[in-house]
Amino acid sequence: MPFSSLLQFFVSGVTVGATYGLTALGFTMIYNTTGIINFAQGEFVMLGGMLAVFSMTWGGLPLPAAVPLAVLLVTAIGVAVDRLTIRPMRGRPPVTLVIVTIGISILLRGGAMLVFGKDTHSLPPFSEGAAIPIAGASLLPQTLWVVGITIAVVAAMKMFFDRTITGKAMLACACDRRAASLMGINVDVMVTLSFAFSALVGALGGVILAPITLTAYDVGVLLGIKGFAACILGGLGNPFGAVAGGLIIGVLESMGAGILSSGYKDAIAFVILLALLFLRPSGLFGKASADRV
């Protein structure tokens, strides 16, 4: 296997993996403040891409306006999901809430199918230009956007959690909601905020990937599953682990498809995930604690 091929597998793995990572990040944020897994996370990613496409085709907006608009709209949908479905169910067991999120994902997917139709759509790349050759492999300019935006999101989150009161308040909710609430932190606001953030990063993942991989009303399902796998791999509840988990799954998938057989592409990631769960049930970067899982 020539080095240039391996490099190529790595580059495409990182590109797709970054989206898995951003999806996983969304899972983590909501898990940390509410203790539930939001199965509509993949739909946030889908909506990001689809709304950007349709702001352009129906709204006639240029790309630089359509992308932020799509991300804002999805963030608003995230807030609405929390206000309309999660908050009224407060205090119910996590399983009930998880089932509610599955319902939301079916609703969002069906709604997108009715409004946008069943066709696949493409979004133009953020910047023009041909592929950049690197040591025999080639890199799309859009890949640089994907990697750049992912790094920026992770850095911004680190700043947010380390430096701001709100960020610290959210971490406090993650540690112990009851104690946080007794200390005067408004847990409801923190939960809404976590939904807004997770929708935001999900939508970002959707818009940066749409120019490379195309988008349709049903792409959220697979992205949701891969994102969830990334989340578990990195250690549930650990934001940086989530992104790292996404990148690892993306690269393994791509390498597996290239070196072994492309027929097993989806299976490879899950086999590795299963093996890891047997050996390190708390994930690669998770702390081994019983109440986490």
Add this chain to the structure above:
Amino acid sequence: MRGIRKVMAALLGTALLTGGAAFAAEPIRIGAIFSVTGPAAFLGEPERNTARMLEEEINRQGGLLGRKIELVVYDDESDPTKAVIAVDRLLKKDKVSAIIGPSTTGSTMAIAPKAEEAKVPLVSCAAAIDIVSPVRKFVFKTPQSDVLAVRQIYRHAKKAGIRKMAILTASDAFGAAGRKELKELAGKFDMMIVADEVFGPKDTDMNAQLAKIKGTPAQAIVCWGTNPGPAVVARNRTQLGIAMPLYMSHGVASNKFIELAGKENAEGILLPAGRLIVDEQVAAKHPQKKLLAKYAGDYEKRFKAPVSSFGGYAYDALSLLAHAIKAGKSAEPAAVRDALEKTRGFWATTGEFTFTPADHNGLTEEAFVMVRITKGGWEMLK
């Protein structure tokens, strides 16, 4: 009560005035099963539209054998189980003379034994050769079989001096059928398959497969699948700077493919396709010319959507049945079947149909032309 009677009388009056004696007889019922919703809706929707349009046209021209035709359409939601339920209703409750559809191979294979048992002719709009091979007495199909497309591609490649081929197929029913034919026929055309890669129909990144192909001595690639997979292949191919010719299947023969792949990435892709997609370039004296222009014009005017070869399959299925009913002078299922099997040289949108007891697809390689995507459009090759 009186109101109702008045309405009835009025309706009866209009029916007598417009229909006249010609439509006094029972209508001829023809069943149709299409995947109008679900993942195969891109097939079923134009098929349903086309069949409805043709039904009206036939009735406007006085129906068949002096009787109106009545199309009973069911949606199988792209699900073979639903197709089986629909076929039971068509056979037992609606008592149809014949059935057109379903849209997919899976649904067709599921209902074929039912049609066979009830002795009602079925004209499928699905592609796989397995539908008519081995021949079932009552089952026919209109789309060109994969094997004809593979022959066209290999013939074209051989002429271009290509001997080493890489194949890249989708891991769904369509792709698997193409892969089988590609491998089986390679020897006949002196082709050596040097890479055999697969992609998932929902995959969004084919760089790994293409990078692997790039490392082999392949002189050309054949990609077999339906949207969106092949569009991703087209995009990744230009990204990796792969210059060797790329062949695709007839599964991408619609403008949607060029839109998804992007004009510059689709440039130069070669594929076999029915003449419908290049109807304007078909020679004026070609027997299909008038038919194609009329169908494309009517469809685009009525549904405000571009015509696709899939709708053409339904057009052909219904016109073949209409032809058989007229030729056999009967709408009895068994008589329709016999007349259908005697169809010779019937030109339709897909090609020239000549059914025999041994061939229930009835098309030759002639049904395909090689086209090249040029500047975002389709160019028919000589």
